[in-house]
Amino acid sequence: MTFRAQGLRAWLLQRLSAAYLALFTILAVGWLLFGEPVDYAAWRQLLGTPWISVLMALFFMALFFHAWVGIRDVLMDYVPHLKLRLFLLIAVAVLLLALAIWSALTLVSVYRP
């Protein structure tokens, strides 16, 4: 959806993902600071809770979409050389996609015995 350089959609996605990222970060940091200290088992159990997994997956999706729109904007502004820009855009897309797959695999791995 965002790979095609759209104006309104990219901007909306940036705004919505920013709101989610801000909210999630505040809650996560608050939980880490003021919640009970967690050990590995508790951490695993937490990530094994389906609705937490969904929130985490949404967080990573929002993060990567937000990063994509932001970096795309920077490259469009500061890299006027078209071939170089295309190369960098592809490099960023590949990197973000790899990170997305990695985080998805990590989230799913908790459910395996």
Next chain:
Amino acid sequence: MASMRFRIYRYNPETDTGPRMQDFVLEDVQPGMMLRDALLRLKEQDETLTFRHSCGEGVCGSDAMNINGTNGLACITPLAGLKEPVEIRPVPKLPVIRDLVVDMDEFYHHYRSVKPYLIVHDPEPEVEFLQSPQEREKLDGLYECILCGCCTTFCPSFWWNPGKFRGPAALLQACRFLVDSRDQATAERLEDLEGPYRLFRCHTIMNCVNVCPKGLNPTAAINTIKRLMVKDMI
């Protein structure tokens, strides 16, 4: 304040190899003098100094220039507040024709592109287009633009993508016709501004708001357009 020092950008692309800064001293500076008055007196010292000016009261928008690093109109910039030597350059980014005179073609191209006139699809009424006072109020802060170019030429997004980004002045005009109750081309206008460049290169840097000599707010106008687009989408 008896005398004032100036450093003014001089460049004639037809004869000079490159631009240079020329120093001037203006004697007998009077209180209340504007920069335009000073430039006119300096032109008496060196007749080759070239700049645009006309009305002398911030209405025509001819004498936009970069004054000590900030865009403004010379005719309504008081000498009293300026740091010396007063550095005067043409507005950034646009090609220089001579000294402080720039080629505004690109700027006007973007202005024309937003179709800055009413578009009506219905048969035209027998009488005038009527508008309620409330509908008319929506145009306040939009119609006053004098197209001096201070905002667009001070916008980093315009510096990076001058050929594609419409710029604050043109987008302010786009908004002026989008919110006009008499205009019937809302969908077409919004469609035309879609895409990553024409409108969405704006990153709300707000240089346009800082330099507008008429105190207008193109950033707010751009946000209004974005809101209209979201509304149009839903």
